[in-house]
Amino acid sequence: MTEGSPAPVLRAFRRRDLRAMPGFKAMAWLCIIALYMPLAVLIIFSFNDNRSVVRWTEFSLDWYAKALANDGIRNAALVSVKIALFATVISTVVATMAALATTRTRGFRGQGLVYGIINQPLMIPEIVTAIATLSLFALIKRLTGVTGVGYLMMAHAAFCIPFAYMPIRARLETMTLTMEQAAADLYATPLKAFALITLPLLGPGIVSGAMLAFVVSLDDVIITLLVAGPGETTLPIYILGAIRRGITPEINAVSTILVAVSVLLVVLLFFVQRRMQR
Amino acid sequence: MTNTHTGTVLADQGSADAHRPAAVSVQKLSKRFGAGPFAITALDAVEIDIDQNEFFTLLGPSGCGKTTLLRLIAGFELPSSGTIALQGEDITALPPHRRPVNTVFQSYALFPHMTVAENIGFGLRMLGKSKAEIGTVTERMLALVQLEALAGRRTDQLSGGQQQRVALARALAPAPRVLLLDEPLAALDLKLRKSMQLELKSLQAETGITFIFVTHDQEEALTMSDRIAVMKAGRILQVGNPRQIYDRPEHRFVADFIGDINILEATVLEARDGVATVRLKDGTKVSAGTAAGAAPTGEVAIAIRPENLRLAGEGESATITGTLENLVYFGAASNLHLRLPTGEDLVVRVPGTFAEGRYTPGASLGVSFQPELTRVLA
Numbered sequence: 278m279t280e281g282s283p284a285p286v287l288r289a290f291r292r293r294d295l296r297a298m299p300g301f302k303a304m305a306w307l308c309i310i311a312l313y314m315p316l317a318v319l320i321i322f323s324f325n326d327n328r329s330v331v332r333w334t335e336f337s338l339d340w341y342a343k344a345l346a347n348d349g350i351r352n353a354a355l356v357s358v359k360i361a362l363f364a365t366v367i368s369t370v371v372a373t374m375a376a377l378a379t380t381r382t383r384g385f386r387g388q389g390l391v392y393g394i395i396n397q398p399l400m401i402p403e404i405v406t407a408i409a410t411l412s413l414f415a416l417i418k419r420l421t422g423v424t425g426v427g428y429l430m431m432a433h434a435a436f437c438i439p440f441a442y443m444p445i446r447a448r449l450e451t452m453t454l455t456m457e458q459a460a461a462d463l464y465a466t467p468l469k470a471f472a473l474i475t476l477p478l479l480g481p482g483i484v485s486g487a488m489l490a491f492v493v494s495l496d497d498v499i500i501t502l503l504v505a506g507p508g509e510t511t512l513p514i515y516i517l518g519a520i521r522r523g524i525t526p527e528i529n530a531v532s533t534i535l536v537a538v539s540v541l542l543v544v545l546l547f548f549v550q551r552r553m554q555r
Numbered sequence: 556m557t558n559t560h561t562g563t564v565l566a567d568q569g570s571a572d573a574h575r576p577a578a579v580s581v582q583k584l585s586k587r588f589g590a591g592p593f594a595i596t597a598l599d600a601v602e603i604d605i606d607q608n609e610f611f612t613l614l615g616p617s618g619c620g621k622t623t624l625l626r627l628i629a630g631f632e633l634p635s636s637g638t639i640a641l642q643g644e645d646i647t648a649l650p651p652h653r654r655p656v657n658t659v660f661q662s663y664a665l666f667p668h669m670t671v672a673e674n675i676g677f678g679l680r681m682l683g684k685s686k687a688e689i690g691t692v693t694e695r696m697l698a699l700v701q702l703e704a705l706a707g708r709r710t711d712q713l714s715g716g717q718q719q720r721v722a723l724a725r726a727l728a729p730a731p732r733v734l735l736l737d738e739p740l741a742a743l744d745l746k747l748r749k750s751m752q753l754e755l756k757s758l759q760a761e762t763g764i765t766f767i768f769v770t771h772d773q774e775e776a777l778t779m780s781d782r783i784a785v786m787k788a789g790r791i792l793q794v795g796n797p798r799q800i801y802d803r804p805e806h807r808f809v810a811d812f813i814g815d816i817n818i819l820e821a822t823v824l825e826a827r828d829g830v831a832t833v834r835l836k837d838g839t840k841v842s843a844g845t846a847a848g849a850a851p852t853g854e855v856a857i858a859i860r861p862e863n864l865r866l867a868g869e870g871e872s873a874t875i876t877g878t879l880e881n882l883v884y885f886g887a888a889s890n891l892h893l894r895l896p897t898g899e900d901l902v903v904r905v906p907g908t909f910a911e912g913r914y915t916p917g918a919s920l921g922v923s924f925q926p927e928l929t930r931v932l933a
């Protein structure tokens with residue numbers, strides 16, 4: 278066995294071949310287990326024919342049936358999707374415009390600052406954003422007396438913008454201006470060049486931005502918890518409430534559905550991005 | 556399009572036919588990038604008149620402003636000063652989509668989300684032509700560049716040469732008055748490049764469109780062009796047909812940039828009627844041609860190509876005698892490297908077989924200069 282001797286280790290190190298390093302496999306497996314073990318437990322017990330989430334008896338789909346029949350869950354899911362769709366559309370449109378303005382215009386003073394300002398919310402702890410949003414909305418409510426689900430939607434749309442912005446901007450930065458110039462050279466007006474060349478080429482970036490925004494909105498707890506009015510229960514909030522009353526496999530079933538949805542989106546995203554690379 | 560092909564215009568640039576305005580006329584065109592101490596002057600008061608149906612080449616080293624000049628004509632950049640006119644009509648301020656000028660980009664810039672046919676038809680579509688007309692023209696263009704079989708392909712599935720031809724067809728389809736080509740052959744391998752050179756040249760003759768072609772390959776410029784403008788650092792040094800540029804360079808830079816040439820320091824003794832008598836550093840007197848209308852005085856240089864020098868035979872009088880230092884054989888010809896009494900080197904080209912075993916280093920060889928092939932440089 279030469280595996281442990283210093284020579285191959287050194288050689289692997291020099292070649293920067295991580296896979297040849299001792300203990301690489303073990304470490305990799307450890308990481309994967311740490312990442313996916315909890316999910317595995319959650320998913321397995323969602324199929325348990327028993328009220329317990331720690332003692333396996335038999336396979337069944339009962340909890341899924343129960344979860345889907347639960348009005349509370351159904352309403353919460355509906356609210357979640359509604360808000361996420363709204364937030365996705367608004368934030369993607371805004372992010373697309375912002376990305377175009379920060380890459381497709383002649384350089385202007387403070388361009389870097391604008392870029393920073395758009396991305397800054399990603400760095401601020403979410404609880405701070407949540408409290409800030411809550412304070413602002415409280416002020417508006419007191420001044421105007423308007424209430425309703427609109428506040429929550431606006432809050433979601435706002436915090437989704439930087440998430441949608443990143444992939445769109447990344448895509449734009451790989452697109453040289455030559456394409457638009459070629460279109461203009463072939464008599465396309467600026468509007469037509471945008472509609473027929475820029476937008477289709479930007480498409481994959483916009484799709485990934487939108488999907489990211491959708492997932493982030495669907496997933497949000499903290500801001501929603503603080504901003505949501507009575508009756509505006511999203512799925513994560515519902516789950517949080519249900520857990521306080523004790524974990525049941527019904528929650529596992531709902532969570533598993535959420536996981537399935539997000540896996541689906543990630544897979545989609547993967548294919549979109551693969552198209553982008555071409 | 557008019558049928559009268561003017562061919563090479565031997566007259567000085569600027570004397571464009573009064574009845575027919577130049578296809579492209581560039582007046583005092585300057586372009587500066589940046590401001591203050593970091594400003595770059597990419598073009599400096601450039602003046603050119605390009606004729607209808609002309610194959611006009613911009614030749615010069617990297618960074619001399621060739622691309623910038625094309626981009627100004629296409630409208631992607633606005634000039635700092637000066638004007639651009641197309642057949643007498645000032646287009647300096649028009650946006651690119653309103654100029655009847657098309658570009659073949661160096662990077663081709665094909666639209667990756669469209670098929671070959673859609674790419675070629677794009678210009679006509681933007682001009683609002685009917686589907687039928689777009690179809691017919693696209694067919695014709697595909698035939699012209701021999702890509703009929705690939706009409707439905709996506710452009711990212713094409714080879715470099717095929718992409719190049721799509722770019723050409725796309726730019727030709729709207730029948731522009733002027734076609735701008737920015738080093739369109741640079742990315743191709745030598746063989747494909749040679750055949751594309753011929754194709755381009757015959758295409759230009761067939762379509763009768765004015766071509767403005769950019770290259771930094773002097774051989775390409777000489778074989779393809781009706782006229783060549785040699786550029787350096789944002790200025791045009793000389794404009795002329797390939798023979799003029801090659802045989803009668805007016806600047807040391809032009810002479811040096813194109814082909815091999817001997818350059819010798821000299822002092823003008825007398826200059827009259829396009830012929831000057833100059834004295835080389837060792838006192839030898841030589842006659843040489845001067846640029847039209849130029850009356851050089853004082854310190855100058857004379858230039859003569861290795862293949863225009865003759866070795867003086869037995870009993871013939873030589874202009875100057877040098878010592879053979881080196882003989883370089885390369886197949887069709889040999890270069891004899893002589894050291895002159897002036898201390899300068901002189902290269903004489905002789906046919907390959909002629910030099911075989913005939914000269915030994917250290918031999919004294921007489922060389923005669925023909926005045927009509929010797930040039931005084933500014």
Ligand SMILES: Nc1ncnc2c1ncn2[C@@H]1O[C@H](COP(=O)(O)OP(=O)(O)OP(=O)(O)O)[C@@H](O)[C@H]1O
Nearest residue numbers: 588589595597616617618619620621622623624771
């Ligand atoms: N957008 C720009 N901003 C600043 N400087 C520029 C810009 N475009 C060109 N330049 C400068 O202008 C000069 C001329 O550039 P240009 O691209 O016209 O050269 P070129 O003759 O086409 O060279 P090459 O043969 O390498 O393509 C160069 O010094 C270049 O750095």
Ligand SMILES: [Mg+2]
Nearest residue numbers: 621622623737
């Ligand atoms: Mg260039």
